[in-house]
Amino acid sequence: MADAAFASQINVHRGYLLRVARLQLRDPDLAEDVVQETLVAALSGSGFSGRSSLKTWLTGILKHKVVDAIRKKQREPQAVASFGGLDAELDIEDFDALFDDRGGWDAPPADWGDPEAALNRRQFMEMMDFCLEKLPPNTARVFMMREVMELETDEICKELTITANNLWVILYRARMALRQCLEQNWFAGEGRPR
């Protein structure tokens, strides 16, 4: 099946795979290598059965390559430097500014209405990318592992050697930040009642 047509079909998803790898690795060269390995594996194997979409299948291969890359990186002596800064990202005090002393909303969420139209627009997905890229590195990595690679929480904890509690805090952070980013940049002005 490794013909030119299949190769070009696979190549359509290269940009997506690269974005996803970059968000998890925060190392453009490494992300490039990992995507290259993914594409080579996709072309050399006979694994694509057509049961899932090509994109989903490629993402599955990428997942293993990314996890391998993270493992390798964590064994390096300078791992602390490249994967550091986690403690700072575990601090959720900054989101507490959204709430008053008793934990009530200071700036209540806006009504996003029926988002179906938005979700089908290419610009909305570009905005998602923009918001994902604004996340702190570890936060983006964990969120992508969870929501795009669809790894189980205990797998993520094991690979990144973090506790379940840390994981929940990081994912909470990610969702709060994405929510805020989308509200400010996409949904603002759609009848915000304040």
Add this chain to the structure above:
Amino acid sequence: MLHKLTHSQSCRDVTRLLSQGEDRSLSWGERIRLRVHLLVCRACSRFEHQMRVLRLAMRQYRE
């Protein structure tokens, strides 16, 4: 009782539980407290809706 239930849970706590609910199964008590709070709190109901939109958006992103 109802009053106690709704006020034992702050909006901040509710947002944390709603997020954790996507990553672990909440206890029965947590789910009850969440539901009761959401019944009376419009802001948190909106937040819950926004989390649903985010989930759908990420599905779209993947597919």
